[in-house]
Amino acid sequence: MTTWHLFKGQGDPSTVDFPAPPPWRRFAMRDAPLHNMVEIEGHYDSPYWNPARTYRTPMRILDAINAALTLRRPLLLTGRPGSGKSSLIYRVAYELSLGPVLVWPVNSRTTLKDGLYDYDAIARLQERRLQHDGDASAPQSGSEPRNMPDDIGRFITLRALGTALLPSSRPRALLIDEIDKADPDLPNDLLNILEDGWFEIPELQRHESPEVQVRIADPIADRADKTAYTVITRGRVSCAEFPFIVMTSNGEREFPQAFQRRCIRVDLAPPTxxxxxxxxxxxxxxxxxxxxxxxxxxxxxxxxxxxxxxxxxxxxxxxxxxxxxxxxxxxxxxxxxxxxx
Missing domain, CATH: 1.10.8 (Helicase, Ruva Protein; domain 3)
Incomplete structure (x- = not known):
């Protein structure tokens, strides 16, 4: 086993020190306030981690996994259906204490925005109308109708990719499942995100408040029927550590060269x-x-x-x-x- 292998494929959960990323994979938000990532400490016995505990990593792909971790590049994993592609990331997240795995399932209608965030404009409009109607019908004692604060954050939720890009002290683990089933435009749409590690939310950039609390994707909180939140500043999300991304493919299509060169590509051979x-x-x-x-x-x-x-x-x-x-x-x-x- 070489010294640059962070992931061994057979260890118990531990917090390893990641080496510094290469100069071309360092991001501007490294000194920003860090999101309080949900750690797996205390969740070792949770059924959530059963896929990780039982997964057996093919030793022949350890170099590819560790190259993706070290270089902060996505791992594009191609293999036949049922070969364990989707389970691999749970093993990595479990062993390296990367927190619960964020999952973005892809189909032919999936767009980039589906992975970044959701904005419920209709619900927000309905609430504002109800507030306006309530103000108009309330007794007026010589005062103007009150202006309720516009809590836009209640109508915005970061999805899996958006949550993975929140600044944190350690890379988050993100599974983009069956990307070969996506619309042909999606791999190209991902290029800037994969290269730059940030995105903007126009609805928050236009908002009067520079800091807005929004909901985020959190598998552990979801299982406990709870809601997790974070604060977005000036409508911009930018990572401090690029997430560990595994993209799975059944090999049903070819990807653009610009997309391929941003990934560590490996074929998962049939099991021996x-x-x-x-x-x-x-x-x-x-x-x-x-x-x-x-x-x-x-x-x-x-x-x-x-x-x-x-x-x-x-x-x-x-x-x-x-x-x-x-x-x-x-x-x-x-x-x-x-x-x-």
Whole structure:
């Protein structure tokens, strides 16, 4: 293991010291007040981190992961469906104490603004009308109708990418899932964000108050049915540490060269027999992994495309619940392990 590897792929949560980013990846907001990031300290036993605890990192991609961490560049991870692409970032965030993973799922209608923030202009207009109607109907004792403060922050929510760019002492972890399903314009629209690490909210820049409190994305707070907030100054969000971004792709399209050169690109090869044994043991125990070795070898050597979670589903029923009763095995495999292509 080389000395520049921050992430080992098999350690317990710890707070490692990140090296300084290269000169071309340092941002102007490093001296700004830092957002109080939700740490994973005290959440080790939370079910939220189950994907991280059971994920087994392919050792052959450690260089790519650590290059992305060190150079503050996004990791573009390409692999077949069900190969564990989306789970990798949970393992990294868990081991390096990067806080809960922010998730931005992408589809063909997704725009850049969907990842940055949401502004509910209709709700704000309705509230202002209600305030105006209330003022107009209230008894007037020789005074003008009162002017209620315009709390625009109640109608703005930072989404996953916007929250990841808040200035914090450590990089946040952001998953941009299935970016190959996006509109062709989205990768190009992301270029400035990936290069500069900041964005502006025009609605706040036009507002009379220089500081506005807004809601943010926070997976831990959401699970506790709570709301997390931060304060935006002059309508601008700029990172102090560029987030650790993993973008997943099923390889269904090519990306522009300008987008590719801003990423660390790696192909996630199909898992080896050893990889699958480690995955099965992590989820179902060593005994099941040994009993199911024949199934694992058949899965690895098959020309049909199936996902690892399909194998886990079948092994759970056949070996963990059904005591390895082979009379049901083929029927269950035919049901749960149908090829994806």
């Amino acid at each position: 027999e050893d990889d699958v044994c480690r995955i099965v043991a992590a989820h179902l125990g060593e005994s099941v992994a040994q009993d199911a070795l024949g199934n694992i070898q058949e899965f690895v050597n098959s020309e049909d495309v199936a996902a690892t979670d399909q194998l886990l589903n079948a092994l759970y029923i056949v070996h963990a619940l059904n005591g390895g009763n082979l009379s049901d095995e083929q029927r269950i495999k035919d049901l749960l392990m149908r090829p994806l292509t």
